[in-house]
Amino acid sequence: AQSVTQLDSQVPVFEEAPVELRCNYSSSVSVYLFWYVQYPNQGLQLLLKYLSGSTLVKGINGFEAEFNKSQTSFHLRKPSVHISDTAEYFCAVITIDNAGNMLTFGGGTRLMVKP
Amino acid sequence: KAGVTQTPRYLIKTRGQQVTLSCSPISGHRSVSWYQQTPGQGLQFLFEYFSETQRNKGNFPGRFSGRQFSNSRSEMNVSTLELGDSALYLCASSWASTQETQYFGPGTRLLVL
Numbered sequence: 599a600q601s602v603t604q605l606d607s608q609v610p611v612f613e614e615a616p617v618e619l620r621c622n623y624s625s626s627v628s629v630y631l632f633w634y635v636q637y638p639n640q641g642l643q644l645l646l647k648y649l650s651g652s653t654l655v656k657g658i659n660g661f662e663a664e665f666n667k668s669q670t671s672f673h674l675r676k677p678s679v680h681i682s683d684t685a686e687y688f689c690a691v692i693t694i695d696n697a698g699n700m701l702t703f704g705g706g707t708r709l710m711v712k713p
Numbered sequence: 714k715a716g717v718t719q720t721p722r723y724l725i726k727t728r729g730q731q732v733t734l735s736c737s738p739i740s741g742h743r744s745v746s747w748y749q750q751t752p753g754q755g756l757q758f759l760f761e762y763f764s765e766t767q768r769n770k771g772n773f774p775g776r777f778s779g780r781q782f783s784n785s786r787s788e789m790n791v792s793t794l795e796l797g798d799s800a801l802y803l804c805a806s807s808w809a810s811t812q813e814t815q816y817f818g819p820g821t822r823l824l825v826l
Contacts (some may be wrong), residue, residue, distance in 0.1 A: 698811065699805070699811060
């Protein structure tokens with residue numbers, strides 16, 4: 599079975615500062631990796647995903663993430679955050695050998711951008 | 714293209730009742746997955762349907778069930794509601810395979826009193 603750990607439940611940061619949201623996973627098989635964002639009273643929106651190839655993945659809204667196989671990590675970064683980035687961020691995995699779409703999510707990180 | 718729609722958006726039920734939630738996927742998508750989101754347990758996978766067949770199932774009791782129709786619309790049913798079933802229920806659709814992006818609906822917020 600796989601599991602996902604988001605090390606920080608809350609991350610406060612000032613506007614225009616850089617931010618990193620950490621994600622580690624454990625799995626006995628290879629996985630696909632995802633980051634989703636959830637704004638208040640809304641569903642989840644995909645920020646980016648890693649399937650294969652380059653370990654640096656660029657997503658929407660200026661976010662990027664780096665897959666590190668040896669450390670089993672997939673940390674999300676943004677060089678300069680905006681107030682509008684305030685939301686909850688979820689890291690998720692799917693095992694490659696799974697025929698379907700069973701996402702396993704981390705506990706989420708609440709990003710709070712302060713003016 | 715219309716997004717994933719879920720109805721109703723809000724629902725209040727009492728313990729012991731049953732409830733049916735509906736999800737209409739993006740046109741052309743054949744896979745529909747359901748997730749439960751609670752403050753205590755976070756986001757947990759319930760089940761996935763693909764071409765009217767359950768393809769994956771999470772670790773939930775048999776009170777939770779679902780189905781998918783030929784037009785890919787899906788329903789989930791919870792029987793004998795318990796207080797702990799209060800949650801945001803999210804539906805996600807995708808074309809087919811694991812590599813495809815799952816698109817989430819806004820969710821149905823269920824409150825059990």
